[in-house]
Amino acid sequence: MIREKLELLVEELKEKNIIHKDKINLKTYDELTRGVPEMLTLHDIANYRPIHINDACKKFYGFKNNFLRGMDYIYYIKTIHPSYYPTLFKSLTFFNEDQEEFLDLTYKLKNASGQWDILIGTTKTVTRSADGKPLNAISLLVPQEEHQPIQTAPMLLLETLTKREMEIFLLISESKKTNEIAQELFISEETVKKHKQNIYKKLQCNKTSELVKMAFELGFKY
Structure with a gap:
């Protein structure tokens, strides 16, 4: 299950002091997550933008860098199929309401060759501000064929x-x-x-x- 995979990763990052309560050591985060086989994206919740993608994610999109400097919410709009824009709204609701531990969504994303692939993902808040608001979250995605849900998404x-x-x-x-x-x-x-x-x-x-x-x-x- 992808939730368990993400949870184990987050626990490892915390045990190695890469993730702290309100911050992330980006250098060591990059080193540890690059080789993870699943696609990972680290999000800046306050500014609703991506910070980092691992090598699996970078290869899928055909991007050159792991750190996405200068990227904003347009990244999400450009990489997701227009028919799946409601998933972006659902993400905003998830962080604003901040009631559930995981956000499970189906995505239709554009790969490096310009084709659309279906992926199953889960997202979890990993750092919070002093007043408890979400700061950073990690999303873990796998191809639909690698995930076998009980029901069709x-x-x-x-x-x-x-x-x-x-x-x-x-x-x-x-x-x-x-x-x-x-x-x-x-x-x-x-x-x-x-x-x-x-x-x-x-x-x-x-x-x-x-x-x-x-x-x-x-x-x-x-």
Whole structure:
């Protein structure tokens, strides 16, 4: 499990005094994490930017450096597929609310050859300020084929929806009723019902509350 892999890494970094309560020894962090086989990114939470990537991550993106000086949030926008932007919003919510220990997400990222790959990742806050606010976090990612979740990741299920089904999914997540959706999209209620049946099937949901919950989890609804 990727959570366990990240947890073991963080424990090792703490035991070797590389990660302290409110700071990280970047030089030794770089030395220890470069050879980790999984893709690692060290984040500056306050400024929402990446600080460091290990060699596996550098090779995947085709970047030249491990330290990403001068990078800001544009890094995240450039490397992730537009359909997965809600994962960025979900990340912001995760750090702002600061209630969960791990953030598990599915990513569609552009590799060095310009192709899009699906990766499964988890993120954990590793340093905090004196008043307890998140300072730094580490993300660990592995290719989808190396991770075998019990269920298909919600974001992958969402990719099976047609454009019209996606429109209806978003309206359902806003608690819109069938007649309201029909009026807004200028289609019949019967057509909306048929689309809803397909949406439930594709997203493996049985009721509206499950769709709304999925929308929250994916960052489409707050």
